[in-house]
Amino acid sequence: MTATTTIPATGRAKEKADDAPILSGAQMILRALTELGVEVVFGYPGGAVLPIYDEIFKQDKIKHILVRHEQAAAHAAEGYARTTGKPGVVLVTSGPGATNAVTGLTDALLDSIPIICLTGQVARHLIGNDAFQEADTVGITRPCTKHNYLVKDTERLPDIIHEAFYVGTNGRPGPVVIDLPKDVQIEKAPYRRSGQRGEHRTYRPQLDGDELALREAAAALARAERPIVYSGGGIINAGPEASELLAEFTRLIGAPITNTLMGLGAYPASDKQFLGMLGMHGTWEANHAMHDCDVMLAVGARFDDRVTGRVDAFSPGSTKIQVDIDLSSINKNVPVDIPIIADAGRALKRLIEIWHEEGYAKSQPDLAPWWAQIEHWRTKKCLSYKDSDEVILPQKSLERLAHFTKGKDAIFSTEVGQHQMWAAQFLGFDKPNRWLTSGGLGTMGYGLPAAIGAQIAYPDRLVIDVSGEASFQMNMQELGTIAQYELPVKIFIMNNEYMGMVRQWQDLSYDGRRSHSYSESLPDFVKLAEAYGIKGIVVEDPAKLDEAILEMINHDGPVLMDCRVAKIENCFPMVPAGAAHNEMLLAGDVIGKPKDDDALAVV
Amino acid sequence: MKEIGTIARHTISVIVDNEAGVLARVTGLFSGRGYNIESLTVAEVDHTGTRSRITVVTSGTRMVIEQIKAQLDRLVPVHKVADLTIDGTFVSRDMALVKVSGSGERRVEALRIADTFRARTVDASVNSFIFELTGSTEKIDAFVELMADLGLVEVARTGAVALSRGPSGL
Structure with missing residues (x-):
């Protein structure tokens, strides 16, 4: 709104009112990051961040991981953030460095992942001049960040960096960009914080839910004959304690629970009250239970279109309770009866207390008929598939992968497509922060860099990127990063030679016209791995699948596994485009074309 | 989302930090999410020059208006959002x-x-x-x-x- 001002702050910088150290902007950045407990930065150098890279060179507190593309830096930071609960930090140069990071920023925005992205910018006097490697980074990233800053005054740097971390990690987390003109990085100024700590002048998320609403919610659940808990990524963001409270409350009320794609791991998948994932490729029992429930408790979930299916047919008869830290998530897609604006963990803690205070356990209706109905739905065995001796079924490969990684506390990332949905259906997570996937944006190429971020955070853990051959190629340059840092990431490519989900939709909705969905000219993945000094494995024979998976897991170092799976296998169950939850398709159903163009328009 | 309910005009006041880009954040929110702007005015309103008041006239269903207010309220430089149309009478x-x-x-x-x-x-x-x-x-x-x-x-x-x-x- 105002034009860029270029008044240098040099005059003020020379005042020495106190003993604040005089630092260059670049030194301030490193100092602030150290104060904030940052241990790792994922980045890629360039002209407009040279002063910062020079400071990185001179210190050893903060580790820098050199990626091979800025998009990967952002996804690696997401993987780091999602596994550790701490914000991921990205450092990229101006212009193309910043624009390459945009996909990762948007991904983090949609999945509410806290990442802080430092971007270089041309010197203040050059801004707006179409200078070399200049881009309007704050303009470009405004809609794809939670907030962003262009630092025009070097003295403001310490406050801005601290504020950026506050904004990125508090409330509903998200990506924050700090755009740093090169002359600001060089200019010296006193390192001084204005004293504003803990609380932000305008941004103050509401953490404790309204007591009346919480009581109303507990009472509704206590009266429910067919209750269900539907939890999402917000539970993961609220920290591991929130997941424990979720499990405690769910067990207390005896209700079935379903998780969204982003929420997997918040409730133990091996528990009998768990119905699996819901939504477009969710389980038969989860979607039917959501449709038929009388009281729904949504926690940290946003009624995404992949979850609801046709909105006007979504869980038509239920009283809906929604706990979310973000007011804008309430009543966005689905009208909610009892909204509770709160941190998920705190709200659950209070709900548990109220449940005990009111002695609801005694007055609760008998849930046995509801569970009998659920058991009936379960008999559908909706994830079953027809196995084969001749070809590896993708579902089978994941079942075996889940089997051999059991008890190893592995972290899984995925790319986007069929393999992602199968991974969500078959891997089974008992704990949070072990599942990294691009849910909202659906970014092919997310999984490999996310796995790198997770492996950097936990060097000794087993980290596996479940991938497809098409997604893998979107960020396969990161094999270089894996090789450089000797990261023992396992890449499990479920190679069906198709962009499988695109092919599936073309077969279901476009009369099988497989327009450009075949993965032509694939590389020899084993040779590709070997070119980076990484172990490559190929497996095609179902009889050798177990052996290959064990070889991958047991190898001390990175492995790229080319698991050749059945080419034309569809991912089921599926709620077809424009359909309601209880109109799911299972494997073997006769599949008709969508009813009308409206349905076809639903992506 | 299919629109349900009647569309009504609302006058919304927003107090924001008077910083570069704040107007772009507000207008970008409206265009990015497909909300309608009938009119929008903005000017500094305190003598220290730190706050501006935006008056935006928009229209939508109840759910859309609620969304607009919630979306505005979560912008970092926004201090307050008030819907004059539902809060009482206004000039x-x-x-x-x-x-x-x-x-x-x-x-x-x-x-x-x-x-x-x-x-x-x-x-x-x-x-x-x-x-x-x-x-x-x-x-x-x-x-x-x-x-x-x-x-x-x-x-x-x-x-x-x-x-x-x-x-x-x-």
Whole structure:
């Protein structure tokens, strides 16, 4: 709104009112990051961040991981953030460095992942001049960040960096960009914080839910004959304690629970009250239970279109309770009866207390008929598939992968497509922060860099990127990063030679016209791995699948596994485009074309 | 999402930090999420120059209006969001400069109508006037419509600014 001002702050910088150290902007950045407990930065150098890279060179507190593309830096930071609960930090140069990071920023925005992205910018006097490697980074990233800053005054740097971390990690987390003109990085100024700590002048998320609403919610659940808990990524963001409270409350009320794609791991998948994932490729029992429930408790979930299916047919008869830290998530897609604006963990803690205070356990209706109905739905065995001796079924490969990684506390990332949905259906997570996937944006190429971020955070853990051959190629340059840092990431490519989900939709909705969905000219993945000094494995024979998976897991170092799976296998169950939850398709159903163009328009 | 419910016009006041880019955040939110802007005004409103007040007139279903307010409220530089339309009664004013050219009877008629509307004449030449008119959006619409037949050349409008009635403020 105002034009860029270029008044240098040099005059003020020379005042020495106190003993604040005089630092260059670049030194301030490193100092602030150290104060904030940052241990790792994922980045890629360039002209407009040279002063910062020079400071990185001179210190050893903060580790820098050199990626091979800025998009990967952002996804690696997401993987780091999602596994550790701490914000991921990205450092990229101006212009193309910043624009390459945009996909990762948007991904983090949609999945509410806290990442802080430092971007270089041309010197203040050059801004707006179409200078070399200049881009309007704050303009470009405004809609794809939670907030962003262009630092025009070097003295403001310490406050801005601290504020950026506050904004990125508090409330509903998200990506924050700090755009740093090169002359600001060089200019010296006193390192001084204005004293504003803990609380932000305008941004103050509401953490404790309204007591009346919480009581109303507990009472509704206590009266429910067919209750269900539907939890999402917000539970993961609220920290591991929130997941424990979720499990405690769910067990207390005896209700079935379903998780969204982003929420997997918040409730133990091996528990009998768990119905699996819901939504477009969710389980038969989860979607039917959501449709038929009388009281729904949504926690940290946003009624995404992949979850609801046709909105006007979504869980038509239920009283809906929604706990979310973000007011804008309430009543966005689905009208909610009892909204509770709160941190998920705190709200659950209070709900548990109220449940005990009111002695609801005694007055609760008998849930046995509801569970009998659920058991009936379960008999559908909706994830079953027809196995084969001749070809590896993708579902089978994941079942075996889940089997051999059991008890190893592995972290899984995925790319986007069929393999992602199968991974969500078959891997089974008992704990949070072990599942990294691009849910909202659906970014092919997310999984490999996310796995790198997770492996950097936990060097000794087993980290596996479940991938497809098409997604893998979107960020396969990161094999270089894996090789450089000797990261023992396992890449499990479920190679069906198709962009499988695109092919599936073309077969279901476009009369099988497989327009450009075949993965032509694939590389020899084993040779590709070997070119980076990484172990490559190929497996095609179902009889050798177990052996290959064990070889991958047991190898001390990175492995790229080319698991050749059945080419034309569809991912089921599926709620077809424009359909309601209880109109799911299972494997073997006769599949008709969508009813009308409206349905076809639903992506 | 299929729209359910009636569409209503709302006047929303937003107090923001007066910093670079804040207007772009607000307008970007409206365009990015497909909300309608009927008018939008913004200016600094405190003597220290740190806060601005945005008045935005928009329309939508109840759910959309709720979303607009929630989305505005979570922007970091936003201090307060108030929906004047549902919070009580409020005063809303729009200002317009209206240039009319003509001679003879049409010129006299334009002046007569301007007088009826209590418009001020802020510029005059032998064959033109600029009228300054303040009032509700509807009043200005009516005035501009009448001028259309009397030599209307061009119009500049501020868009609505509004305050709630009574002693309290945002």
